[in-house]
Amino acid sequence: MRIISGSSNPVLAKKIAQQLSVPLVDVEISAFANGEKRVWIKEKLDGQDVVVVQSFSDPVDENIIELLLMLDALERLGAKDIHVIIPWLGYSLQDKVFRPGEPIAAKVMAKLVSHAYVKRVYLVDLHNTSIPGFFDIPCSHLSASELFAEDVRSRFAVEDIVIASPDFGGLKRARQFAGLFDAPLVNIDKHRDLATGKVTAVGLHGKVTGKIVILFDDVILSGGTVTEASDLLKEEGAKETHFYSTHGLFTGQALANLEKSSIDSVIVTNTLHQASLPSKIKVLDLAPMLATTLEEWF
Numbered sequence: 001m002r003i004i005s006g007s008s009n010p011v012l013a014k015k016i017a018q019q020l021s022v023p024l025v026d027v028e029i030s031a032f033a034n035g036e037k038r039v040w041i042k043e044k045l046d047g048q049d050v051v052v053v054q055s056f057s058d059p060v061d062e063n064i065i066e067l068l069l070m071l072d073a074l075e076r077l078g079a080k081d082i083h084v085i086i087p088w089l090g091y092s093l094q095d096k097v098f099r100p101g102e103p104i105a106a107k108v109m110a111k112l113v114s115h116a117y118v119k120r121v122y123l124v125d126l127h128n129t130s131i132p133g134f135f136d137i138p139c140s141h142l143s144a145s146e147l148f149a150e151d152v153r154s155r156f157a158v159e160d161i162v163i164a165s166p167d168f169g170g171l172k173r174a175r176q177f178a179g180l181f182d183a184p185l186v187n188i189d190k191h192r193d194l195a196t197g198k199v200t201a202v203g204l205h206g207k208v209t210g211k212i213v214i215l216f217d218d219v220i221l222s223g224g225t226v227t228e229a230s231d232l233l234k235e236e237g238a239k240e241t242h243f244y245s246t247h248g249l250f251t252g253q254a255l256a257n258l259e260k261s262s263i264d265s266v267i268v269t270n271t272l273h274q275a276s277l278p279s280k281i282k283v284l285d286l287a288p289m290l291a292t293t294l295e296e297w298f
Contacts, residue, residue, distance in 0.1 A: 056090025
């Protein structure tokens with residue numbers, strides 16, 4: 001098996017390779033003067049099993065094109081079986097048509113990756129668990145829940161925690177997470193102003209007085225939802241609030257806002273590369289889980 005990394009998350013790819021004791025493939029990724037991506041895989045890979053690691057993160061469209069060019073190059077090099085790990089599937093939040101004339105962007109991404117020469121794709125904590133059905137090739141939908149659960153157990157007494165969903169949409173995920181501890185579950189009602197996009201937490205279902213509240217969701221964007229949720233929870237008597245989210249996109253001023261917010265800590269994984277983060281934010285490594293999953297298929 002060989003591991004090849006796109007430019008979106010080379011640190012994660014290197015960690016996966018180290019877990020499997022295999023070298024990273026030497027690849028040169030550059031751009032022509034007109035802005036077109038250029039990919040050159042410098043090694044012979046005929047007859048080799050190859051795993052490509054590429055998140056669809058910012059710059060999203062460039063990283064998607066990069067992956068497609070690498071897949072074509074690998075086929076031309078005669079790679080035997082090509083597996084693709086997409087830790088963060090950009091466009092996955094666009095999984096429905098809200099207005100006539102809109103695409104289902106998540107399905108478009110699935111069709112782009114569903115080449116006949118790609119044997120399997122690995123995805124992590126999708127916002128909508130029906131998205132693997134958009135792919136025409138086998139998918140492994142992985143979750144960081146167990147990794148988060150280990151971290152929670154190492155930091156807190158389980159009898160002191162309550163699990164919370166920051167909104168109704170994440171209630172199913174939060175309920176499953178609460179089941180790992182047999183912990184109580186509370187739900188937060190929120191209101192989003194459609195004109196401004198501002199999120200306001202307006203109500204709480206459940207008791208949190210004196211408790212350590214673990215908020216759980218799949219992705220954090222602006223941080224507005226979790227900040228409002230933390231404020232409400234502490235007004236209702238929560239002792240501490242901690243947010244666990246698989247994907248840390250941190251758009252706009254999210255990092256600065258989270259650092260000065262009432263939340264005590266934010267824990268994400270390395271599905272997206274983070275150059276630097278404030279002290280309140282901690283990153284957990286998914287490489288061991290991804291490496292173990294690959295070993296099951298090779």
